[in-house]
Amino acid sequence: QKEVEQNSGPLxxxxxxxxxxxxxxxxxxxxxxxxxxxxxxxxxxxxxxxYSNGDKEDGRFTAQLNxxxxxxxxLIRDSQPSDSATYLCAFKKYSSASKIIxxxxxxxxxxx
Amino acid sequence: xxxxxxxxxxxxxxxxxxxxxRCKPISGHDYLFWYRQTMMRGLELLIYxxxxxxxxxxxxxxxxxxxxxxxxxxxTLKIQPSEPRDSAVYFCASSPSSGxxxxxxxxxxxxxxxxx
Numbered sequence: 001q002k003e004v005e006q007n008s009g010p011l012x013x014x015x016x017x018x019x020x021x022x023x024x025x026x027x028x029x030x031x032x033x034x035x036x037x038x039x040x041x042x043x044x045x046x047x048x049x050x051y052s053n054g055d056k057e058d059g060r061f062t063a064q065l066n067x068x069x070x071x072x073x074x075l076i077r078d079s080q081p082s083d084s085a086t087y088l089c090a091f092k093k094y095s096s097a098s099k100i101i102x103x104x105x106x107x108x109x110x111x112x
Numbered sequence: 113x114x115x116x117x118x119x120x121x122x123x124x125x126x127x128x129x130x131x132x133x134r135c136k137p138i139s140g141h142d143y144l145f146w147y148r149q150t151m152m153r154g155l156e157l158l159i160y161x162x163x164x165x166x167x168x169x170x171x172x173x174x175x176x177x178x179x180x181x182x183x184x185x186x187x188t189l190k191i192q193p194s195e196p197r198d199s200a201v202y203f204c205a206s207s208p209s210s211g212x213x214x215x216x217x218x219x220x221x222x223x224x225x226x227x228x
Binding site: 105 | 143157203205215216221
């Protein structure tokens with residue numbers, strides 16, 4: 001079993017709609033979770049972090065964490081063409097507090 | 113702050129040659145990570161350091177790969193000899209320490225390595 005599972009996509013969403021990205025992880029002791037965005041040819045950049053169960057909102061982005069089900073999701077409201085990118089989820093393993101493991105990413109395409 | 117600085121940005125080398133990638137972390141960050149990204153395998157953690165000491169190198173693919181961090185502001189990843197399957201984008205990232213573990217990794221711009 002992979003440590004982090006993401007649907008590779010591509011996920012195509014019409015402009016203005018909600019994009020929903022999901023990620024599952026295997027380490028139950030994981031404590032910190034992150035969503036990174038990576039444009040083609042660029043490096044990953046952090047867009048959201050979440051540490052507690054529930055929702056965390058930042059502008060058009062909402063991260064959701066469910067530790068019991070071992071999944072984390074990212075919702076993007078009012079999707080814009082500039083949101084077209086690959087989204088990587090990542091987590092810190094509890095057993096090695098600063099080791100950050102990434103999923104393979106979901107490619108999101110916002111169509112006009 | 114200038115962020116994480118990697119060099120070179122692009123490297124093309126012949127199979128069998130030695131390749132050295134360089135990284136300068138963000139000042140004050142005491143964790144440094146080396147990742148490799150390919151289409152097939154995604155973003156893989158190769159090795160990470162804490163206060164210049166290698167903590168986990170279980171992701172290093174083979175003995176051909178080695179990494180060093182001689183001081184807090186410099187790290188190298190060396191491949192010797194290089195092979196075509198080493199072609200990838202190599203990212204360096206750094207992170208500050210935190211008692212809660214609530215700190216993310218900041219990435220450099222990456223080095224695109226092509227081995228022909």
